[in-house]
Amino acid sequence: MGRHSVEAMKIGILGTGHVGRALAIGWAGGSHDVVLGSRRPEDAASRAELATVREAGVPVLDPYSAVAGADVVVNATPGTVSVPLLTEIGAPALAGKALLDVAVGFREDGTLSHLEESLGEEIQRTFPDTKVVKTLCTIDAQLMVAPESLRGPSTVFLSGDDADAKRRVGGLLNDLGWPPDSLLDLGGIPTARGQEHYSLLFMGIADAIGSYGFGIQVVPPSRG
């Protein structure tokens, strides 16, 4: 891809689920240096769902090694385990880095695990020297890397306290095919709560239209 690439970056993606794999393959096609982090890197060579990741030449390392050289860390782990995993990696290893947080925490009954505070806020509070940017959590993994699959333009949101980290993450979204005018900066990390809570409406819309592969477009007023 790399259609709008701003700068080549070292990207360490935590999580080998749908989201981690889709993003790894999306960015590996450009000029970036991408690695995946897994708790079981020794199994990576034999896991069928990682075949496309192997074909894209993306190494699978342990989580600590995956973030060690990264400019941008991507949290694509299940939201309920994100903070424990990041804590295991340790604040020093994450300090100074941008952390693109895609995760949403769901309980076993399908309700959100983070209600009073968002997961993005919790991560930022827990790792104050890391620059958390919440984004992409309002859309499905396949759409994250294929915005052109929709019938028209749609909006992705960014929430974070650090302007430079948001700029870098915005560049990475451009690389996935999201044009600059599709990005809407909502403000500081407390606005991540809105993105995460939207998951409930997302599930309702997905059930109603019979597809997860949809976006939402912010439609502004004609005047003003």
Next chain:
Amino acid sequence: MGRHSVEAMKIGILGTGHVGRALAIGWAGGSHDVVLGSRRPEDAASRAELATVREAGVPVLDPYSAVAGADVVVNATPGTVSVPLLTEIGAPALAGKALLDVAVGFREDGTLSHLEESLGEEIQRTFPDTKVVKTLCTIDAQLMVAPESLRGPSTVFLSGDDADAKRRVGGLLNDLGWPPDSLLDLGGIPTARGQEHYSLLFMGIADAIGSYGFGIQVVPPSRG
């Protein structure tokens, strides 16, 4: 308005705030018989913000009288007082009626009052003989009655257990200018939670674009 009017209805709107007033004026222009319910109907003649309501010929009655003859009751009260007010009116007075619920409960600190269960769900559980339809709570009061004020089409959502009540409410939305293909039926009343929780993203978008007068359009995949 009455652009797509399905049938003339008696509409009792609870709440004289921005939402109640906008909806009253919107529907009063069509073929419907509209009344507003207020805890202080005796003050209605002197309240400046009710001038447009008076000009539209909409009577202001006490809450019990407002719902007494109504086919459709509209809950446009603050979400934190909705259940107490409806309880005061009483389940028998509301039984068998469609209840269009627009309300979202916010605490004083700006967070949602209903997290584990939505307000719409609580109302439906509290009044099992009333047919609750959650809708319009994802947009601002002025936009509710002026969907043509946007740069393009946008989506409104419906959640409720009763198909006939949703059909009647859908007709009332058509009357406000929302075309049939702008309505998305999300399913049963538990899906109201998604509409209500979207309020947090709504506030973030409003701050980001500097306007409350925006909609969101569901953008489906090109294929499928």
